[in-house]
Amino acid sequence: MRSLTVGIVLLCLLVFVPLAFAKEAEYMVADPEMEKTVNEISAELRCLVCQNQTIADSNAPLAVDLKNQVRDMVESGQSQSDIIDYMVERYGDFVRYRPPMNASTMLLWVGPFLLLLIGVVVLVVNLRKRTAVIKNDEDLSVEENERLQRLLAAESSPQVAKRGNSSSQKAGEEKS
């Protein structure tokens, strides 16, 4: 019973203590609608310091500054494309979390499809080769075919298991 109480207290601590701290990180804004726009734009911008995060996800000082910059620009009524252009002008295409399609990023965009294409070509060529090999196998002489049928028949009939065994052995010898 006592351990249950302790458990409940611990659980409460686990749940509520982070909540108490959670408020701290939040930026207080008057207009939640605008904050939504700010977050949308921030999610499009790469944090230059921690390069695999957007500035919306990052708490690096520069990311916070850039978010504030975005907020200021939204407040002054600039559109999303204005703000992204402003950032690209300063930090280059690199600042965009989703790289734009242009000459220098072309390989990035078409690369996977190119690899897929190469894979498909290699697959088709190999399959063709294999069919050709199988077809060649069928090009046996009448005599050879007869022997093949004989051997296969011997293999599949259980009554003549002994003979089958010996003949499969023989077949093995013949093959090698």
Place this chain on the structure above:
Amino acid sequence: MLRYLVPLIVFLGVAGFLLKGLELNPREVPSPFIDKPAPSFSLPKLHEPEAQFASKDMLGQVWLLNVWASWCVACRSEHPLLVQLSRANIVPVYGLNYKDEPDDARNWLRELGDAYVSSLIDYEGKVGIDYGVYGVPETFVIDKQGIIRHKVIGPVTPSALDNCVLPLVRKLQQATAQTVVKRTEVEGCV
């Protein structure tokens, strides 16, 4: 023969790319500002906060803008070189004191020597953002027309100074309004 040659060639190709990749710095973001006008700004001076410095006052001369802060460890390592450079009187070096406490900044300069003609207080880092600063230190080379010609990301090293910054500065100083000098003309900059 071919079945051994093809994997070998593929391997060499991949190895070549990876080898090249070792030399590249993935954290270095090339500045889109090279050969573009430096954003103009007006900021209070660190040593006389009531006086303003306007970047347009620098039109007509080649100058360096070094972004620094007292909290920046790498700035400490490049600073002696900047002090040397300013003693040599080749090119005026201005400091952009980025997101720093002015008192800390003044103490830092007192301790390490002041390399700057003047340091400017960018307390909120707005001018830094305007210049696309993403790490400190960064050093901009700005020409007589107020156009950014080069940017050193990270501390200025003696070799970067001797092979790129100084040759570029000399070329820019000799240039007239009609001639355009780009950093590609200096071998050490590319």
